[in-house]
Amino acid sequence: MFNLDLFYESVPILASAAIVTVELTVCSVILSLLFGTISVMLQLSKIPGGYWLSRTYVSIMRGTPLLVQLFVVFFGLPLLGIKGQAFLAAAVAIGLNSGAYTTEILRAAVQNVPEGQIEAARAMGMSTRQIWFRVILPQAFVVSLPALTSEFTIVLKSTPLASVVAVTELTYAGVVIQARAFSAVEIFLPIAVGYVLIALSFTQVSRWLERRFRLLHT
Amino acid sequence: MTKNVPAIRAEHLVKTFGDLEVLSDISLEVAKGEVVCVLGPSGSGKSTLLRCLNWLSPPTSGTVWIGDEMLGMERDANGTPRPLGDARLRRQRSRIGMVFQSFNLWPHRTAIGNVMEGPMIVRGLSKNEARERAEVLLDRVGLQDKATSYPAKLSGGQQQRVAIARALAMEPEILLFDEPTSALDPELVGEVLDVMQALAEQRTTMIVVTHEIGFASEAADRIVFMDEGSIIEEGAPADFLSSPREQRSRQFLDRYLKRTSFTSFASC
Amino acid sequence: MDLEQILKYAPLLLEGLKVTIIISTAGILLSIVTGAVLVAMQRSGIRPLAVIVRIYTEIILGIPILVLLYVIYFVLPDIGLRLSELAAGLLTLTLYYSPYMAEIMRGAIDAIPSGQLEAARSVGMSRLQAARRITVPQALGLIIPPLTGISIGLVKDSAILSIISVHEFAFETKQVVARTYAPFEFWTFAAICYWTILFVWENGMRSLERRVTRYREAR
Ligand SMILES: Nc1ncnc2c1ncn2[C@@H]1O[C@H](COP(=O)(O)OP(=O)(O)O)[C@@H](O)[C@H]1O
Numbered sequence: 190m191f192n193l194d195l196f197y198e199s200v201p202i203l204a205s206a207a208i209v210t211v212e213l214t215v216c217s218v219i220l221s222l223l224f225g226t227i228s229v230m231l232q233l234s235k236i237p238g239g240y241w242l243s244r245t246y247v248s249i250m251r252g253t254p255l256l257v258q259l260f261v262v263f264f265g266l267p268l269l270g271i272k273g274q275a276f277l278a279a280a281v282a283i284g285l286n287s288g289a290y291t292t293e294i295l296r297a298a299v300q301n302v303p304e305g306q307i308e309a310a311r312a313m314g315m316s317t318r319q320i321w322f323r324v325i326l327p328q329a330f331v332v333s334l335p336a337l338t339s340e341f342t343i344v345l346k347s348t349p350l351a352s353v354v355a356v357t358e359l360t361y362a363g364v365v366i367q368a369r370a371f372s373a374v375e376i377f378l379p380i381a382v383g384y385v386l387i388a389l390s391f392t393q394v395s396r397w398l399e400r401r402f403r404l405l406h407t
Numbered sequence: 408m409t410k411n412v413p414a415i416r417a418e419h420l421v422k423t424f425g426d427l428e429v430l431s432d433i434s435l436e437v438a439k440g441e442v443v444c445v446l447g448p449s450g451s452g453k454s455t456l457l458r459c460l461n462w463l464s465p466p467t468s469g470t471v472w473i474g475d476e477m478l479g480m481e482r483d484a485n486g487t488p489r490p491l492g493d494a495r496l497r498r499q500r501s502r503i504g505m506v507f508q509s510f511n512l513w514p515h516r517t518a519i520g521n522v523m524e525g526p527m528i529v530r531g532l533s534k535n536e537a538r539e540r541a542e543v544l545l546d547r548v549g550l551q552d553k554a555t556s557y558p559a560k561l562s563g564g565q566q567q568r569v570a571i572a573r574a575l576a577m578e579p580e581i582l583l584f585d586e587p588t589s590a591l592d593p594e595l596v597g598e599v600l601d602v603m604q605a606l607a608e609q610r611t612t613m614i615v616v617t618h619e620i621g622f623a624s625e626a627a628d629r630i631v632f633m634d635e636g637s638i639i640e641e642g643a644p645a646d647f648l649s650s651p652r653e654q655r656s657r658q659f660l661d662r663y664l665k666r667t668s669f670t671s672f673a674s675c
Numbered sequence: 676m677d678l679e680q681i682l683k684y685a686p687l688l689l690e691g692l693k694v695t696i697i698i699s700t701a702g703i704l705l706s707i708v709t710g711a712v713l714v715a716m717q718r719s720g721i722r723p724l725a726v727i728v729r730i731y732t733e734i735i736l737g738i739p740i741l742v743l744l745y746v747i748y749f750v751l752p753d754i755g756l757r758l759s760e761l762a763a764g765l766l767t768l769t770l771y772y773s774p775y776m777a778e779i780m781r782g783a784i785d786a787i788p789s790g791q792l793e794a795a796r797s798v799g800m801s802r803l804q805a806a807r808r809i810t811v812p813q814a815l816g817l818i819i820p821p822l823t824g825i826s827i828g829l830v831k832d833s834a835i836l837s838i839i840s841v842h843e844f845a846f847e848t849k850q851v852v853a854r855t856y857a858p859f860e861f862w863t864f865a866a867i868c869y870w871t872i873l874f875v876w877e878n879g880m881r882s883l884e885r886r887v888t889r890y891r892e893a894r
């Protein structure tokens with residue numbers, strides 16, 4: 190029932206597609222951090238309208254399916270003159286989506302930075318920007334590391350959706366091969382196992398970070 | 408000209424929060440090299456006064472001068488005062504050091520990192536220059552061997568000494584202390600007071616809000632007693648502590664000295 | 676946005692929206708039931724059952740829902756189990772979301788001090804009475820907020836069933852896009868619809884939560 194030859198044949202293709210999955214995950218995570226950081230700064234500094242802009246962004250991203258966001262971005266980019274960039278569209282859509290959750294994670298951490306530390310920085314003559322980048326954000330990122338790691342596991346788990354705009358990541362490659370081979374077990378089982386293993390290692394990293402972080406602060 | 412200009416001068420400071428008047432018409436002058444201790448019951452507005460003196464919380468009305476520069480305000484062509492731009496306000500603030508009751512060290516920086524931060528970021532010193540300066544200062548507060556420790560690994564007394572070094576690193580013209588020993592376990596108070604005593608002896612200009620009467624009597628040139636947002640009485644420590652003129656000062660000291668003698672008795 | 680176009684295809688889209696709502700409701704209910712079974716297995720005191728639940732949960736937490744969908748839709752027929760698109764979709768949502776539902780229930784049950792149950796038993800209530808009158812009313816208040824979050828996730832994930840041609844909202848949108856070639860407009864319109872439904876759902880749940888937790892305000 191399990192065709193070993195088919196399995197061996199598909200391994201190289203799946204492996205190179207897995208690299209695309211990793212690339213997409215990394216790019217999306219970077220964008221997520223970027224959007225999340227900008228959004229949390231908009232929300233919590235006293236820039237006029239910033240609060241509502243950020244809340245709206247978060248609400249839209251959390252209130253609509255990633256699949257729909259992917260299509261909106263994919264078909265929206267050409268309107269901005271960026272054509273035929275499926276990978277970019279996928280990374281931007283996943284990054285925007287995850288950025289909303291990163292915003293929420295960072296917000297909790299930023300609000301936990303004691304007011305006194307910010308006062309100490311202000312008393313010293315630091316500017317608002319310096320306080321954000323030297324006092325608030327470095328701490329917020331460290332505190333959020335465990336939560337961010339699990340958010341990035343979710344990013345990894347979102348990347349298969351990029352297959353709907355024909356990014357040849359792991360899942361898409363699987364669909365293509367199985368359509369040709371008329372057999373699915375040999376392909377989707379290794380894929381599923383692969384994702385579970387990567388996600389498990391993410392969890393381990395998260396636990397390790399959490400332990401390390403706790404050590405640093407007691 | 409600079410010789411006679413006080414280090415800091417506050418005129419008619421008023422601070423209100425909504426309907427609550429926390430400071431009512433406070434005027435205070437501190438000469439260069441002078442050490443002033445501010446005493447007063449809790450809630451009398453001492454912290455608020457310090458926070459007005461470096462514009463962390465701008466007063467509702469009144470002016471503050473550091474040297475011959477008006478703090479946080481400037482006059483336009485017609486002579487009407489208006490708030491100073493942020494960059495210039497920050498430059499002024501960096502001339503006033505502040506030490507907080509709760510230390511407020513930055514936990515993601517080591518002890519020496521905390522001390523280097525201001526000189527590097529605000530003053531634009533190179534990393535090496537900042538490190539040299541920080542090493543000297545940590546040495547001065549007796550913590551050279553703790554330079555690479557994170558605040559979480561330091562005792563309260565050590566943290567507060569790092570905080571003092573951090574304030575000194577900006578080479579401020581005046582240092583403000585807001586109950587620097589109130590959050591410390593009794594056995595750690597001494598090491599912080601020793602550092603402050605040494606600063607006083609080096610004629611550092613300081614305003615110290617404190618409940619440590621012993622420190623005030625030894626280190627202060629002048630004691631200011633506040634209650635309900637006003638300065639009730641001021642004078643040399645010896646005079647104020649032995650023969651306060653005002654009823655409220657006497658009550659405060661009576662209660663205070665009773666309590667301290669009780670604690671010292673209890674700790675025998 | 677071309678309103679005329681949207682009006683023209685509104686019946687089709689509405690049909691899709693109806694399917695989305697039905698599938699989501701069914702998915703939420705089924706995953707709650709399955710989740711309850713998982714909790715029961717884990718708390719049964721039979722070790723192998725608990726271990727199975729653990730492994731199952733780890734797998735679900737690690738597997739992308741789209742991969743799970745493909746496994747069910749493409750792999751199961753290979754071993755002789757052919758499901759309709761709709762059934763495969765519903766099974767996917769249920770299998771994927773039941774561990775999350777189980778987690779919510781576990782959390783709520785554990786949050787209620789065991790002393791309260793003992794007190795209920797001590798006044799002579801049966802186990803069932805205690806569960807119905809003591810545990811459930813309090814657990815509801817604890818369950819509603821996370822349940823809202825998870826159910827929103829499920830509704831959003833139901834959109835991927837369009838990939839295996841379940842005729843729900845995203846699928847119908849795709850059909851309309853193929854006919855009109857106005858993808859940006861119609862996908863944006865779809866986003867607005869999803870957002871509106873989930874906004875109403877979230878706020879409805881929030882007011883429900885306020886109602887069932889009114890007892891806390893008395894403090
Ligand atoms: N940000 C604020 N908002 C409202 N009231 C305040 C604020 N800060 C201080 N107060 C009030 O001002 C009074 C003086 O406080 P404070 O200056 O901290 O006194 P002290 O330091 O002498 O104990 C208190 O009644 C306090 O409640």
Ligand SMILES: [Mg+2]
Pocket residue numbers: 453454455585586
């Ligand atoms: Mg105070």
